[in-house]
Amino acid sequence: GAGVSQSPSNKVTEKGKDVELRCDPISGHTALYWYRQRLGQGLEFLIYFQGNSAPDKSGLPSDRFSAERTGESVSTLTIQRTQQEDSAVYLCASSFGTSVQYFGPGTRLTVT
Amino acid sequence: KNQVEQSPQSLIILEGKNCTLQCNYTVSPFSNLRWYKQDTGRGPVSLTIMTFSENTKSNGRYTATLDADTKQSSLHITASQLSDSASYICVVSAYGDSSYKLIFGSGTRLLVRP
Numbered sequence: 237g238a239g240v241s242q243s244p245s246n247k248v249t250e251k252g253k254d255v256e257l258r259c260d261p262i263s264g265h266t267a268l269y270w271y272r273q274r275l276g277q278g279l280e281f282l283i284y285f286q287g288n289s290a291p292d293k294s295g296l297p298s299d300r301f302s303a304e305r306t307g308e309s310v311s312t313l314t315i316q317r318t319q320q321e322d323s324a325v326y327l328c329a330s331s332f333g334t335s336v337q338y339f340g341p342g343t344r345l346t347v348t
Numbered sequence: 349k350n351q352v353e354q355s356p357q358s359l360i361i362l363e364g365k366n367c368t369l370q371c372n373y374t375v376s377p378f379s380n381l382r383w384y385k386q387d388t389g390r391g392p393v394s395l396t397i398m399t400f401s402e403n404t405k406s407n408g409r410y411t412a413t414l415d416a417d418t419k420q421s422s423l424h425i426t427a428s429q430l431s432d433s434a435s436y437i438c439v440v441s442a443y444g445d446s447s448y449k450l451i452f453g454s455g456t457r458l459l460v461r462p
Contacts, residue, residue, distance in 0.1 A: 240391070278352075278437065278454035279392075327391050336382075339391025 238262075240340035242328050248346045249318055257313040257343045261330030268311050269337060270303055271327040279327065285311065318347045350375040352440050352453035360459045365428055369456045371421040371438030379441040383412050383423050386435040386455070395423070395436075428460045 241260045249255050261268050270282040281295040285305040296302070300318075305311040315322055325344050329337040352373045361367050373381070380399045384392035396405045396412040398421070404413050409426045425432055438453040 276454075279452040281450065281452075329391070336394045336397065339393070341389070341391050 240328055240330050240338050242326075242340040242343050244343060245341065246344045246346075248348060251320060251347055252317055254314065254316045255318055255345065257315075257326050257328075257345070259311045259313070259328030259330075259340060261309070261311070261328070262338055264308075265330035265332050265338075266308055267331045267333065267337075268305055268308075269329045269331075270311070270313050271329065272297075272324045273327060273342070274324045282313070282326075315345075318345075320347050323347045350440075350442060350451045352438055352451050354436075354438050354453040354456050356456060357454075358457040358459070360461060361428055363428060363430055363460050363462050367425050367428060367458065369423045369425075369436050369438075369458070371423070371453055373419050373421070373438070373440045373451070373453075375419075375440040375442050375451050377442060378416060378419070381412075381414055381421050382439040382441075382450070383410070383421075384437040384439060386437055388434070392437055425458075428458075430460050430462060433458060433460045 243258045266287045268285045271279040272282055273279050283296055283303045284292040300316045303313045323346050325342040327339055327342045329339045331337045355370045380397055382397045383395040385395055386392040395407050395410050398405050398414045400416050411424045414421045435455040435457050437455040439450045441450050
């Protein structure tokens with residue numbers, strides 16, 4: 237595809253359930269980022285993958301959050317035992333090296 | 349503490365008018381500053397990127413300025429259009445950190461009315 241895609245676009249889940257969010261970066265982009273954006277707030281950095289290097293997980297808010305990336309392709313962000321404060325839009329971005337990031341449309345997560 | 353502050357928080361203008369959005373930062377050492385446009389329900393889209401040595405950069409009707417001495421940037425929108433209604437986010441990268449650790453402002457919400 238021409239851009240970064242994310243799925244699902246919307247996810248409603250019950251408190252305590254696990255969720256998986258998917259990101260398909262632009263083909264050839266070596267770097268992939270996950271961000272969280274709460275309503276009316278700025279973007280919060282969560283995690284960064286660059287090629288085969290160890291990911292930078294310094295932004296993950298708790299051990300309930302984890303992410304994986306297969307080579308330089310798809311990434312999955314997993315949130316275990318979801319809490320209401322996890323409700324937000326989760327944005328994925330990719331870039332070639334550390335150049336301009338191209339963002340996906342986001343997944344809106346609602347925890348009830 | 350590295351911070352990016354934007355003002356105003358929200359702005360309403362009439363179609364065809366100009367406006368200027370402000371960004372102040374305390375990120376140090378500075379690497380570059382980016383402005384993004386985020387339409388409702390969409391991911392951010394890059395408008396401009398400026399390094400320390402650049403003090404102005406244009407992208408169509410968008411012109412960004414940077415004063416690295418006072419640590420201020422502005423985004424000027426000329427002859428606004430209804431499609432300019434969006435959030436505008438200022439993002440600063442710290443030199444020495446990997447540039448992926450960007451510091452995001454909370455954005456200015458712009459509404460352009462006919």
